Amino acid sequence: MAKKIGRTDIIGERGIAYIRQVVLSMGFMFYETGGVEAGIDGFIELRDETTGAVSNLLLQVQGKATERTRLQAETDTTFEFPVTEADIQYWMHGTAPVLLLVVKLDEGKAYWKSIKEWFSDIEHLKSRKVVFDKRSDFFSVDAKAAIVAVATSAKPGSTGPSVRLHESLLVNLLEIGFAPKIYWAPTHHHTDKSFGAALRELDSKASSEWIVRSNAVLSFNDLDKWPWNKICDVSAMEVFDTSEWSGSDDVDRVRDFVALLNRAIGDFVRPDLRRDRDSGILYFVKPRNRGKLNYAYRSLRNLTTRRVVKGYGRQRDHPGKPAYFRHSGFRPHFVRYDQKWYVEVSPTYHFSRDGWEPDFKAGEHLKKIKELENNAAVMGQFVMWQAFLTTHRTGDLLGEAYPHLRFAPLESFELDVGVPDQLWTAQESNPTSPLFDFDKMQEGTE
C-alpha cells in the first residue's frame, strides 16, 4: 500500500513557504518551529538590513494557509477569521508579540494582524474573531515598518533596526535669475521717498526697481531712459555687471543688492499681489466687486484651485458683511547659497478688514490657522507659490516677460529614510491633533 501525506499538510507547507519568502524579502530571519507545535509555526527575528546586525527582537508567527477562494464574511476590503478560545489563551499568555498570518494560496496573498494588540480590545475578545483589513493588513515587504513597531512595542524603549523608506522632499527655495546690468547715476534726491515722489510725478506707473544710496540711484532700469533721465545726472551714469553686486563679499553691497531684489519682486507680482508695508508679506489682492478669489495652478500632480482670498465671520452691525478677509501670502527672503541666489518662500497669511485696510486682530487669526496646518498643508501652499512665481509674467500674447527677475523651481530631493505617516498617526493618542511645522517648543529645563 502506497504511503501518503495529506492534502492539508501540503497546504500548510505552502503557507509557511510563502511567509518565509516575504519575511526574507524584508531582510529579517524566519525560524520554523518544526516538528511538534501547539500553535506557533515559527519566529521572525529582526535584522538590520544595512549592517546585518541581528537584535534578538522576536515575533511569534501563527500561519493559516487556505485554498478557499472566499473567506468568512469576505468583502472587497475586509474578511473575518474566527479563532478558538484555546488559541487566544495560548497566544495572549506568551511573552513575545504574536502575528496571525492568513495566506490565501489561490491569490498568492497574505494578511497579518498583531494578535495581542487586536485582543486587547474587550469587544474583539468577546467576538473571538479577527477582522482583517485587506489594505492595511496586507503582508508584503511594505509592512516592514509596522512589523518593527510591533516587535519594539513589546518592551518600551527597545530600538528596532531602522526601516529604509524612500522619500522625496521639497525645499522652499526657488533659484532666481536677474537682469545682467545694473545702472548707477548721481541724483540730487537723498532718499527713496523723495526720489519716488519725483518719479511718480513724471510717470504714475513708473516701476520701482531702484534704490537711492548716498545721493546716487542704483537700478535695474536703464536710467538713460525717460522718466529716470529727468531726475538723475545721466552724464555721469555708469553701467555695471550685476555680478559685481550679486557676487560681492562686501556686506553693504550685498545688502543693497537684496534691497534691489525686494523692490523688483514687489513690481514683479503686480497686479495680482500687493505688499504689506509693515510685515513685507506679499498677498493676493481682493477683487473689487467680489468677496472671494480662487487661483488655479498646476500642483505636483494635476491642475487644482485654491481659495486665496475669502471673507470670514460677520460684522455685528452689518451681518451681511464679513468681519475680515484672509489673503494667502508669502514672505520672500533672498538668500545666497554657494554663489547662487534664491528666494526663500515662507507661506503665510495676510488679514484685512475690507480687502484693503489691515485687520487689527491679524495676530490672533494667524495663530489660529497655523495651529490647524500641518506639514502637508504648508507644503501645498508652497507648491502654489512655486507655480505662481514660475508662471507669472513669463511673457505671452497679453504682455512681455518681466525683464528683471525670473524664478526657477528646484528639483525635489530624494532621501532613503523617511516617516511612515500612517503607522505613526495610528499610534497618536489624538490623531486629529495638528502637527505643526511651526515650532512652538518652549524652553525645557534650565
Added chain:
Amino acid sequence: MRLSHLAEPALEFGSGLRHPDIRFGIMDYGPFDVHIDGASRRIKLGIVGSADTVEGTARWIEACSDGFEAKSSRQANLFPRFPGLRNDETFRCEFTTSSELQRILPTKEIGRLVAIPGQREVTREVVSTIVNEIAVLAERTALPDVVLIALPVEIIERTVNAREATGENDDEVDAEAPVEAEPGSELDFRGMLKAACMRLRIPIQLMWPTTFDPSYRIPRKLKENSDRRMQDPATIAWNLITAIYYKAGGLPWRLARDARELRTSFVGLSFYRSVEGEHMHTSTAQMFDERGEGLILRGGRMVESEEDRSPHLTAEDAYALLRDSLKVFRGQHGHYPARVVLHKTSRFDRNELDGFHKAIDERDIDYADFVWIQKSMTRLYRLGVYPPLRGSLLRFSKDQALLYTRGSVDFFRTYPGMYVRGR
C-alpha cells in the same frame, strides 16, 4: 545642493552601555558616571521660596523617590514612567533635603518685593533677596549641591512672566541679532540670578509651583499663553531630576565616541549684557571635552564689528580666550586637543579668526572648525503629516548647510515638538 540624513547619535550610560534615549538609557543602565570613583551618590538639595512653595517642593522630591506612572498613551517611547529614586533605581543616587537646607521668605517680604514699582527695580530686588538667602545656605557646613528656587506665583508674575507681558514674540527675533536681554525681562531675571549664583559657586534650578501642584493657576497677562499645557508628572520628573543631577556635578550621559576619533575640545561663545554695568558687554566661552563636562570661562570684552554690527571679540581677547580654554583642557587631560571646534551664533569676523588662529597655531593644532549657527526659514517639505526627520541635512556647499535639529524622531514615532512644553 545635496540632501542626506545624519543618524541619531548613540549616547553612553552606566558601564558604557548605549541607548539613543536619555531616559531609557538611565533607567536601564544608570547614569554614565555610576561606576566612576568619586561620583557623588547623594545629592543634597537646598530650597528657597515661600512657606508654601518650599513645603510643596520638598513634597515633590519625596514623590520623585517613589516614582510616577507613565502617562496613559500609546506612545510608550515618548512618555516612559519615572521609576523613582529609591532602591538604586534610575540614577542610583539619593536626592535629599532637610529643613537646615531650606530658606523661607516671609509673606510680608514677598509682599514688599512685588509692590516695588518698575520692572528693572523689582527684578533687581528679587534677585538680590534670593541671592542673600542662597548666600546664607552657602555658609552652612553641610553645603547644598544644588539650590531649588521655588518661585512663588506672585514673583513669577512680576519677573519671569514680565517679558511675555511686553508682547514680544520669540519667533520673530532676528537671527542675526546678538542674544541680549531687555532690562527686567525674563532672560534678564534668569541671567542675573545665574550670574549672581555663579559667584557663590552654587548651581540653582528654578521651580514653578505647577510642578508639585498642577492645580496652581499662574495668571497670564497675555491671552495667548493661557492654554499652556502641563507635562505629565513622569516627564517633569525626568527633565528636572536629570538637570539637577548634572548641575550637582554628575554626568547623566555622554555622547558615544569612537576611540579612533580625534581628541576634540568644543568651545561655545556667547555674548550677553552683564548685570552690573548695563552697557558693558562680555562674552563667555563654554568648553566641553569628550567627558561631557562643561567648564565656564569668562571671556574678554566684546566690541561691535564694523563688518556686520554684531558683537565680536577683539583679536587679543579671542586669542586669550582660546589660549586659556586650551590650558584648561590640558589641565584635565594632560595634553592639548588634536582638534578644536568653535561655535557661536554670529559670523566670525577677521579679528576673531586672527586671534583664534594664533592660539591654535601656538599649540600646533592641525584641525580647527569654525561653526556659525543661525536660525533659518529655509524649510524642507515632505508629502505627509509629519515634518522631516531630525538630522535631515541639506548641504549647500562645502561650508554651508541646513540642519534640522528639531523634527520627527523615529524612536518616538512622532514629532516631539508639540509634546515637549511647560516647566
